[in-house]
Amino acid sequence: MSIISLIIKREFIAKVRNKSFVVMTFLSPLLFVAIAGFIGYLSSMKAETKKIAIRDETGLFANDFVKQNKKDAAFKYLNLSEIDTQALKDSITNESFEGLIIIPKTNNLKDLESKIEFISNNSPSISFIEKTQYLIAQKITKINLEAAKLDTLAIEKAQSSVNIHLVKASGEESLKGLNEIKIGIGGAFGYLIMMFIIIYGNMVMRSVIEEKTNRIIEIIISSVKPFQLMIGKIVGTSLAGLLQFTIWAIIGLGLMFAASTFFGVNVGPTARISPELMQSAQHEMSGTAQMYISELWNLPIASILFGFVVYFIGGYFLYSSFYAAIGAAVDNQTDSQQFLLPIIMPLILSVYIGFFTVVNDPHGTIAVVFSMIPLTSPIVMLMRLPFGVPWWQIAISVSLLFATFFLVVWFAAKIYRIGILMYGKKPTWKELYRWLKY
Amino acid sequence: MSNLLEVHKVVKKYGDYVALNEVSLNVPKGSIYGLLGPNGAGKTSLIRIINQITLPDSGEIILDGEKLQQKHVQTIGYLPEERGLYTSMKVGEQCLYLAQMKGLSKAEAKVQLEYWFDRLGIQGWWNKKIQELSKGMAQKIQFVVCVLHKPKLLIFDEPFSGFDPVNANVIKDEILALKEQGATIIFSTHRMESVEELCDHIALIHKSNKLIEGKLSDVKRQFRTNSFEVGILTSNVEGLMYDITQKFTVAPANFKSLNDDLKLDIQIGNSTPNELLNILTQRGQVTHFVEKIPSVNDIFIQTVTG
Numbered sequence: 001m002s003i004i005s006l007i008i009k010r011e012f013i014a015k016v017r018n019k020s021f022v023v024m025t026f027l028s029p030l031l032f033v034a035i036a037g038f039i040g041y042l043s044s045m046k047a048e049t050k051k052i053a054i055r056d057e058t059g060l061f062a063n064d065f066v067k068q069n070k071k072d073a074a075f076k077y078l079n080l081s082e083i084d085t086q087a088l089k090d091s092i093t094n095e096s097f098e099g100l101i102i103i104p105k106t107n108n109l110k111d112l113e114s115k116i117e118f119i120s121n122n123s124p125s126i127s128f129i130e131k132t133q134y135l136i137a138q139k140i141t142k143i144n145l146e147a148a149k150l151d152t153l154a155i156e157k158a159q160s161s162v163n164i165h166l167v168k169a170s171g172e173e174s175l176k177g178l179n180e181i182k183i184g185i186g187g188a189f190g191y192l193i194m195m196f197i198i199i200y201g202n203m204v205m206r207s208v209i210e211e212k213t214n215r216i217i218e219i220i221i222s223s224v225k226p227f228q229l230m231i232g233k234i235v236g237t238s239l240a241g242l243l244q245f246t247i248w249a250i251i252g253l254g255l256m257f258a259a260s261t262f263f264g265v266n267v268g269p270t271a272r273i274s275p276e277l278m279q280s281a282q283h284e285m286s287g288t289a290q291m292y293i294s295e296l297w298n299l300p301i302a303s304i305l306f307g308f309v310v311y312f313i314g315g316y317f318l319y320s321s322f323y324a325a326i327g328a329a330v331d332n333q334t335d336s337q338q339f340l341l342p343i344i345m346p347l348i349l350s351v352y353i354g355f356f357t358v359v360n361d362p363h364g365t366i367a368v369v370f371s372m373i374p375l376t377s378p379i380v381m382l383m384r385l386p387f388g389v390p391w392w393q394i395a396i397s398v399s400l401l402f403a404t405f406f407l408v409v410w411f412a413a414k415i416y417r418i419g420i421l422m423y424g425k426k427p428t429w430k431e432l433y434r435w436l437k438y
Numbered sequence: 439m440s441n442l443l444e445v446h447k448v449v450k451k452y453g454d455y456v457a458l459n460e461v462s463l464n465v466p467k468g469s470i471y472g473l474l475g476p477n478g479a480g481k482t483s484l485i486r487i488i489n490q491i492t493l494p495d496s497g498e499i500i501l502d503g504e505k506l507q508q509k510h511v512q513t514i515g516y517l518p519e520e521r522g523l524y525t526s527m528k529v530g531e532q533c534l535y536l537a538q539m540k541g542l543s544k545a546e547a548k549v550q551l552e553y554w555f556d557r558l559g560i561q562g563w564w565n566k567k568i569q570e571l572s573k574g575m576a577q578k579i580q581f582v583v584c585v586l587h588k589p590k591l592l593i594f595d596e597p598f599s600g601f602d603p604v605n606a607n608v609i610k611d612e613i614l615a616l617k618e619q620g621a622t623i624i625f626s627t628h629r630m631e632s633v634e635e636l637c638d639h640i641a642l643i644h645k646s647n648k649l650i651e652g653k654l655s656d657v658k659r660q661f662r663t664n665s666f667e668v669g670i671l672t673s674n675v676e677g678l679m680y681d682i683t684q685k686f687t688v689a690p691a692n693f694k695s696l697n698d699d700l701k702l703d704i705q706i707g708n709s710t711p712n713e714l715l716n717i718l719t720q721r722g723q724v725t726h727f728v729e730k731i732p733s734v735n736d737i738f739i740q741t742v743t744g
């Protein structure tokens with residue numbers, strides 16, 4: 001058995017046998033399900049209906065609010081225009097009502113626009129205020145239109161709503177919602193890579209520091225080349241990580257399967273109650289769903305998967321070499337902070353670029369440039385891939401990534417070689433630079 | 439006797455600091471070679487270069503007639519001063535892993551391990567983790583790891599540190615047994631009494647330079663002062679002193695003796711011991727007459743401070 005595979009095997013076994021690995025692997029899906037369930041439970045809980053009192057001196061608006069009671073369970077509007085303002089204000093302080101809308105009588109409706117008050121103990125949500133403003137403005141507009149003797153029905157008819165169909169030059173129709181799917185897929189992959197790099201890069205670093213503090217490093221290095229040890233460590237750790245991800249994927253699929261069978265049973269009886277209704281709904285649904293699915297198949301799946309594998313390997317190895325070099329340079333984890341920051345920064349930067357710039361303009365200058373820079377390309381390019389990227393850009397980006405990877409491994413191996421035998425002091429950036437020349 | 443290891447004019451610099459300045463050594467086959475020097479002299483740098491942990495800036499190293507190369511790691515066993523093992527790994531697995539890294543097959547490694555565990559009386563430790571062992575126990579494991587692959591060249595850096603006297607003796611016997619089996623041993627230590635006891639060759643490195651090298655007896659001959667410790671019972675001390683100060687340099691000496699005698703340290707220079715003895719016997723009863731052989735300790739201190 002070759003020495004590198006020996007090292008890979010040891011690193012893999014050491015990681016997998018670690019208690020925290022076992023706990024993480026089996027506990028985090030449970031935790032995930034628990035959190036998802038908890039959120040689901042919270043959102044399924046009916047929010048308490050809030051009572052809102054309305055004192056409408058004009059008598060024009062109260063009915064419109066009360067009509068809302070049927071549509072919106074969150075608020076119950078009560079027309080209390082007859083009751084004295086002071087008494088209503090007192091009942092707010094007594095908390096019989098959540099709030100009080102006061103619409104005063106004014107000479108004309110124009111004045112009213114800035115005279116309406118909402119009184120409450122707690123500041124109301126923005127959406128509530130916007131909704132209230134909208135309702136009143138709507139009513140005033142309607143009254144104004146009628147006063148101007150305009151036909152409100154005709155105006156309503158004249159209003160138009162546009163729904164643009166997105167069609168690719170190649171001819172297939174596509175859906176607007178699809179962009180979100182693309183972002184979702186690219187984002188998920190990009191995020192996955194970032195998480196993997198941070199978690200397992202850190203593991204590589206810890207393992208290097210462990211060998212240093214254990215002082216076993218000298219024995220190992222008298223048998224193998226530091227470079228072999230470094231590569232073995234990175235590969236072994238990543239295999240442990242892949243195993244963890246595979247287990248998570250299997251558990252996830254299992255849970256999904258379990259969930260769908262569980263809900264499938266639930267759906268059954270409902271379907272029997274109103275078959276026609278279900279069918280028509282299904283028909284309507286399946287049209288859109290089918291389009292989504294066919295669009296999904298039309299995504300550059302091959303290039304996305306290929307990209308994921310290539311960028312995953314390239315990105316992880318690139319960053320792990322940094323982590324290994326840092327681990328070699330320091331004596332303990334607290335010392336590693338100052339060196340870690342410049343590594344975490346580009347990772348976070350690329351996720352932000354991915355979620356803000358790529359989403360807005362997948363082929364804009366910023367997105368293109370950052371999908372070329374090796375430190376950000378694994379994440380940014382993956383997020384761009386679902387939108388279709390010219391092959392030459394991928395070629396440049398991948399070759400830059402791997403060229404940098406080899407360069408960094410070479411530098412990291414040098415720092416690693418010197419660093420693992422240096423004990424007792426925290427090196428400065430200047431010293432690290434000097435090590436490169438030894 | 440041919441040399442197993444030859445170091446030719448090795449230079450190692452760390453930045454501006456010269457750790458080794460054209461150091462050359464010849465380690466004869468089958469010898470126990472003491473590598474001595476004060477802290478920071480460059481011993482560890484040299485040992486690391488021999489182990490190919492670091493590379494020399496210039497100079498070359500010949501092992502068993504060949505230029506030192508990667509395959510030679512399998513013929514060297516190294517016990518570093520800074521001991522360490524994977525603390526959370528089991529003893530057996532760890533030894534197997536380290537043995538395989540030295541080129542042993544798993545089966546061979548197992549056989550060797552069983553032999554050594556048996557020999558050192560640590561059979562029951564196979565499934566223990568290093569963190570459960572005491573420091574001395576871990577040292578034993580480390581010793582086993584170092585010799586497991588039957589290396590031609592063994593490099594021990596302070597092999598006895600951390601051992602109690604009983605176990606230190608066990609290790610010492612093992613080192614001598616390995617020498618009997620034909621291994622060459624480089625032995626770096628600050629314990630001069632064990633150098634005295636074990637080494638047949640020594641080299642002394644000080645401030646990055648090799649100052650002394652050779653057979654221990656030759657080195658001692660080189661450092662002999664031709665002085666003798668003398669004990670004598672005499673009634674006429676003044677007469678005696680007069681006689682010997684005519685010819686020799688005399689100083690008071692201090693050694694243990696059962697007699698109430700006069701203790702002297704007499705340097706005879708180019709004269710023979712017999713000339714001194716003649717004078718002494720004429721003046722009194724000689725109770726003690728020993729040549730002062732320089733100890734390694736003396737040589738060390740004299741060279742380093744002189």
